[in-house]
Amino acid sequence: MTRTTLDGIDPFLNRIDAILAEIAFSxxxxxxxxxxxxxxxxxxxxxxxxxxxxxxxxxxxxxxxxxxxxxxxxxxxxxxxxxxxxxxxxxxxxxxxxxxxxxxxxxxxxxxxxxxxxxxxxxxxxxxxxxxxxxxxxxxxxxxxxxxxxxxxxxxxxxxxxxxxxxxxxxxxxxxxxxxxxxTPLELKVLEAFKRRWEDAEQRAVKADADVDEVPVQTEFIVKSNTTLALQLLKRYRNVRYANRPGRMPPSVMLSYFAGLAAKPGSSLTDALLRIANWIIGEIDQATIRNKTLHVENPVYADDVFTDRWPKTVEQQNQFGRDLRELVRGIEKALTGEMLPTALQDWLREIFGDRVVTKAVDNMVTETRRAASEGSQSYTKRGSILVPAAPAVVTSAYASPVNASPHTYFGDRLNEWTLQDY
CATH class of the missing domain: 3.30.460 (Beta Polymerase; domain 2)
Structure with missing residues (x-):
């Protein structure tokens, strides 16, 4: 099968998309x-x-x-x-x-x-x-x-x-x-953005290993669309929510089906995530109104039922529906600026996990320092790329501040969103 392609939207160019994309990367x-x-x-x-x-x-x-x-x-x-x-x-x-x-x-x-x-x-x-x-x-x-x-x-x-x-x-x-x-057509800007991120990560890993002299051969990169990135984030959110809950959790193949069903090629990462989550909420609500459990079939083979082992009760699906509503509310608040950076980081930790969010922030700080030192780019509040007039060094709880000059990566100033916040 020949897969169609389109440009798509680089998820690292929008403030909230960039945060979520870095979590997905992690x-x-x-x-x-x-x-x-x-x-x-x-x-x-x-x-x-x-x-x-x-x-x-x-x-x-x-x-x-x-x-x-x-x-x-x-x-x-x-x-x-x-x-x-x-x-x-x-x-x-x-x-x-x-x-x-x-x-x-x-x-x-x-x-x-x-x-x-x-x-x-x-x-x-x-x-x-x-x-x-x-x-x-x-x-x-x-x-x-x-x-x-x-x-x-x-x-x-x-x-x-x-x-x-x-x-x-x-x-x-x-x-x-x-x-x-x-x-889910291949979105070139998504593919290229994540290919660069993985190549940079591998380069840093090589430089950190004194015994390695040659850069390893690059493996073909695999993430192809914002829909799939949104699906990864949704699965991570489900994993965190169900880590301490007894019984089965919503099956991955069911989430993949709804991601494919809700896909709107060329959407931003946040739009894709909201669209999938709201689609599932709607399906759960419709089943609950009828006092039925979700019944999801393989779109190419109706006898292959994706929900044969979950949910067993209407309450099980409603619990997941409540989870998804919480996710949607949080993303919408982040997009409208209703959450201050400190509140946003607390929320991200809660829904995606402490370690993953910290790793994502570490990665973003590293990338920002590299870009600043190379004079290559910074980000405006709207996500546009700018060439910085002067280098800006991120302050951190783990390193002495060198220069707290303004830099607009996550908010109006990068020093409003630092490792110290985390």
Whole structure:
């Protein structure tokens, strides 16, 4: 499929967009880890085919699904350094006569002992836990013959023994990713802005390592639109909200569906985030009015129900609706200037997490110092780029102030928004 392109809006040129974009940058799967993930799942496939006789010539496709497939991977619910990556293993004819628990067990057996890593069978997948806190969730599937490409069933079985609750679950993750890509064209200014951010970060990492002399080869960058950035922020907000709540949280694939449905290519980052959040609020309200739980289907395969395990009750969806209303109110207040910088930073910490916001501010201060020292750019209240007349150095709680001259990055003056505030 050829993906259409448009210019889009650089999210770093608007004051509030820039703050949110930096937070998104702080939670994204780095391009280098994306490359590592691809290498790892390809190595897993080779291992299964080469060392396990039952899988020899029986893996028809081995491909990413979910966030990795649509470039929306972020750090997990538990920490800021873990990444869950989802892989589909489409299996061949040998597995068609097997029960769901048997297929999951065979996949588990084929991976136990793989490079000394921890391997755990889950209800629908088998997870490999790497030492660097990356997780690969490998979900076995069986292709529905005579149907659109990669329409399949996946296995659902709690185990350890077979039960009446075991079942084949309809799925077309591949088709959904094609649908999402069609609705979210590549936005060149977003791609280029984040490519520069990652390149700068990698350059700084190289300079900080005295043992490294050469700049590593750049990995192709993957974030492609403000819609996807907004989806990453929404997922992060959900993760923080549900970190201490029991039970399941709203599924990522459901959020991705609403992001694709609400997508308006060429929107700003804040407009995209508000549009998605308000769209979900509207859907929740409509379901609640009917005293029904949300029912969200894969747009390319109606039997693939994204809400089959959440929400279980109307109150569960209403709780998420209240969360989203709080998010919308906060963004609207930030956009209209109703929140002072100190109040804004407190709110950002609450909704996106203390560590992530601090990391984002550190990154922004570093970038501002670099730009000031190079005389390259500063930002007006409206987000326009200016060439500074004189360098401005950011004051910080961790460094002595050198020159508190005016600089307009986050507010009227940069020293109104400093690490000391955080």
């Amino acid at each position: 939670i994204q799967l780095p391009p280098s880890l994306h490359g590592k993930a691809v290498d790892r799942y390809e190595a897993v496939r080779k291992h299964l085919e080469a060392t396990t006789s039952i899988f020899h010539d029986e893996i028809e496709h081995f491909y990413p699904q979910g966030s990795m497939a649509i470039d929306a991977t972020i750090s997990t619910r538990g920490t800021d350094d873990e990444y869950d990556l989802d892989i589909i293993a489409q299996l061949g004819a040998r597995f068609r006569s097997m029960q769901p628990i048997e297929i999951l067990t065979e996949l588990e057996k084929g991976l136990i002992g793989y490079r000394g890593l921890t391997v755990v069978r889950q209800t629908r997948c088998v997870t490999i836990y790497y030492a660097d806190m990356m997780h690969l969730d490998i979900t076995p599937s069986l292709r529905d013959e005579g149907t659109p490409e990669r329409q399949s069933v996946i296995m659902h079985a709690k185990g350890p023994e077979a039960s009446d609750d075991d079942q084949d679950v309809p799925m077309n993750a591949y088709g959904f990713c094609q649908w999402y890509a069609e609705r």
